Amino acid sequence: MKTNITMRDIAEKLGVSSVTVSKALNDKEGVSAELKVKIKQAAEEMGYRFNTLARSMKDGRSYNIGVVIPERFTGMVQSFYLNVYQSLSKSLEKKGYYGILQILSLHDEKALTPPRIYLEHKVDGLIILGQISKEYIDMLNSVHIPVVFMDFYDEHANMDAVITDNFYGAYDITNYLISKGHRQIGYVGNLYATSSIQDRYLGYYKSLLEHRIQLNQTYVLNDRDEEGKLVDINLPEQMPSAFVCNNDQVARLLINKLNTLGYRVPEDVSVVGFDNDVYATIGSPGLTTVAVNVEEMAMTAAQFMYEKLNDPTIRFGRVLVKGKVIYRESVSEVKN
Amino acid sequence: MKTNITMRDIAEKLGVSSVTVSKALNDKEGVSAELKVKIKQAAEEMGYRFNTLARSMKDGRSYNIGVVIPERFTGMVQSFYLNVYQSLSKSLEKKGYYGILQILSLHDEKALTPPRIYLEHKVDGLIILGQISKEYIDMLNSVHIPVVFMDFYDEHANMDAVITDNFYGAYDITNYLISKGHRQIGYVGNLYATSSIQDRYLGYYKSLLEHRIQLNQTYVLNDRDEEGKLVDINLPEQMPSAFVCNNDQVARLLINKLNTLGYRVPEDVSVVGFDNDVYATIGSPGLTTVAVNVEEMAMTAAQFMYEKLNDPTIRFGRVLVKGKVIYRESVSEVKN
DNA sequence: CTGAAAGCGCTTACAG
DNA sequence: CTGAAAGCGCTTACAG
Known part of the structure; x- marks a missing residue:
């Protein structure tokens, strides 16, 4: 059994040149329809496999x-x-x-x-x-x-x-909360910690602006110190009906905190995260969140x-x- | 700037043949040490990059x-x-x-x-x-x-x-428990559900046999029905000091159960898992477990x-x- | 429509 | 130690 069939093998079998075989197999001009079919058939029968390497050599691309x-x-x-x-x-x-x-x-x-x-x-x-x-x-x-x-x-x-796009991700998910009837919406994240927390905050803010909802600064909660170490979240006296958290881990922590205070999620308060990482699905309820669109x-x-x-x-x-x-x-x- | 330097370019510059360049660059015999150095230097200077494709063509391997x-x-x-x-x-x-x-x-x-x-x-x-x-x-x-x-x-x-190797993985981790002084060791898993639960059970059993520890059937606990649906784990009246669980998820469930009954892990009971998946690290304590050796x-x-x-x-x-x-x-x- | 010639960048086998 | 020739399997440009 010959293991490596080449265009030349096909050409010889059919009594044509390898140039013609190449043209036929690549659907290029310059072969009669009839011959082309015959060549393709022979290739099939003989178990021909195209050799990318040779093409690569020619045009200098490895693909x-x-x-x-x-x-x-x-x-x-x-x-x-x-x-x-x-x-x-x-x-x-x-x-x-x-x-x-x-x-x-x-x-x-x-x-x-x-x-x-x-x-x-x-x-x-x-x-x-x-x-x-x-x-x-x-x-x-x-x-x-x-x-x-x-x-x-x-x-x-x-x-x-x-x-x-951190900005538009936060914008989208905030829009979603608004579409669900929420008007009192908080944001959880230290705005001075990282640029992505910042961008996500601004996306959240844009959504509020577009819907003519006043930004309530008492609803913007800190979640970490400037070194990034997570800190206890201080809830406001008057609670919003929903929170946008800057990531899933923080969203999960917020939910735990809310639960211990007797709030149920999502019945009493809605919470969304960002990243769609492991914290989004480990634990209950599953988090509505923003996934990077890989x-x-x-x-x-x-x-x-x-x-x-x-x-x-x-x-x-x-x-x-x-x-x-x-x-x-x-x-x-x-x-x- | 010529972007594609070939062996021939080097050869021409040095006034030798490309065969010699090839030999020098591949550290093959047939070039004087002196010339070899000169060729390698020139290649370096000219920014030569070896073209794998050409070699591949020659020996029919794509690598x-x-x-x-x-x-x-x-x-x-x-x-x-x-x-x-x-x-x-x-x-x-x-x-x-x-x-x-x-x-x-x-x-x-x-x-x-x-x-x-x-x-x-x-x-x-x-x-x-x-x-x-x-x-x-x-x-x-x-x-x-x-x-x-x-x-x-x-x-x-x-x-x-x-x-x-499920068998030896369970064997190893059971040996580890024994090395920590445990003699009363349970196994958690339905032996008739999957072949890997079975193999892991047998590895656990082999470890016991080798250490002349009697297998106590009341320590072998069911974790799921034969369709694979997890069920509540029934703890034995007399508790062993350690459990080998057939996977990390079940180990985590067992720990939760033990905690609600007032047992602390690992202070009162030790627990090990298998797989080293997400359940091994989400939650406390982190699980000692068997990782597939990728x-x-x-x-x-x-x-x-x-x-x-x-x-x-x-x-x-x-x-x-x-x-x-x-x-x-x-x-x-x-x-x- | 068909094909002979040359070439892509190497390496191998052989000759000097 | 050095190199001319041939070839890996295709494709391109050109001639018929």
């Missing part, structure tokens, strides 16, 4: 995209970036590319060593997941293939990046890569992808 | 291994198989291979369509993660490249598979693949990889 994850993010619970990688794989495959995962070791990141897949011409482009050092970004700028960043953006570098981000990054492959000069800059609201049991209609 | 995950397993919490894939990537890379992930769609699995990466000669071998249909296995048997299965084994097929499994599978690549006739059959015990706070020394 692989390197997906680089810094080692630091590698041990995490949930391994968020692996999910991103999986989505990327799917999106790239639709465009005829395959994603090759490479973990960037701490050592290589410090030594500013380019990913090996790049050095070996294994890939036509690089997608970097998560934050990496400024120096490494600079090094990547001198790389001869397109680079797209995900889930990370640095103001000072000229880079194409696909990141999640598929959308992956599709966007894949699309950018694809366009940059064909036109390396094209720039996209920073692009935000809205999260999507995940509906669970922690919200109910407001009672009037 | 890629396809890692196939059935779509079914793709939405899971924790995405266990993605972690496996990541470990595989690392292990393969050490051997000069890269892992290309391909999600096998439900449709392709039913239609018995081989993975596209195979049809396109993208990969030299296939590693399949998780259970797939018997028919698909049969189809894979006719594939012309090596196939290794992970985390799944079918008695009726002639396959190489790397799977986790790295070891990945290394083993990569090694098998590597050997099969060089000798396609070689067979390994079913190989078990022991889990490793993860030590947390749910076990204490027994008080005497």
